[in-house]
Amino acid sequence: MKGKHQRLLLVIVAIVALIGAVLLAMSALKDEAAYFYTPTDARTKGVEPGKAIRLGGMVVKGSLKRQADGVSIRFEVSDGKETVPATFSGIAPDLFREGSGVVAEGAFDARGTFIASNLLAKHDERYMPRELNGMTYNETTHQIENGAQ
Structure with missing residues (x-):
């Protein structure tokens, strides 16, 4: 076999090995990946209870309640x-x-409540998930509105 053919064979073997490694890594990480959902996405796509996801949106005014234990919130x-x-x-x-x-990491329970294991709020006050860009909270109507309207 000529040197040119040996190099070509080596390149093909390397590409196949690389593709195999990528597929193996993707297979191993598929259960660990947390996908971003808005509340509408979560309702329409029917996210099954216990599946790890990221839920993003606005915290509704008047809904934040601290529990008696001092560390739990609803x-x-x-x-x-x-x-x-x-x-x-x-x-x-x-x-x-x-x-x-x-943006909260966690999973839904059987009743449809999102149980957050981590809150990703390490941002400045202007942070907004890309899907909610332009939304504002109206103090008068207590509704989230599209700022472009």
């Missing part, structure tokens, strides 16, 4: 169309408040 997340009840146990980030954007 709140609602909305995208302007749907609202999802959520809970979190732990120390919430300083910027987590009513009327602000939030």
Whole structure:
């Protein structure tokens, strides 16, 4: 076999090995990946209970309730169309408040409540998930509105 053919064979084997490694890594990580959903996506796509996801939206004003244990909170997340009840146990980030954007990692329980294991609110006050860009909270109507209207 000529040197040219040996190099070509080596390149083909390397490409096949690389593709195999990528497929193996994707297969191993498929259960660990947390996908981003808005409340509307979560309702329409029917996310099964226990599946790890990221839920993003606005914290509905008036919905944030601190529990007696001092570390658990209940709140609602909305995208302007749907609202999802959520809970979190732990120390919430300083910027987590009513009327602000939030991305929460966790899973839905059988009753449809989102059980957050982590709140991703490590951002400045102008942070907004891409899907909710332009949304604002109307103090008068207590509704989330599209700012472009």
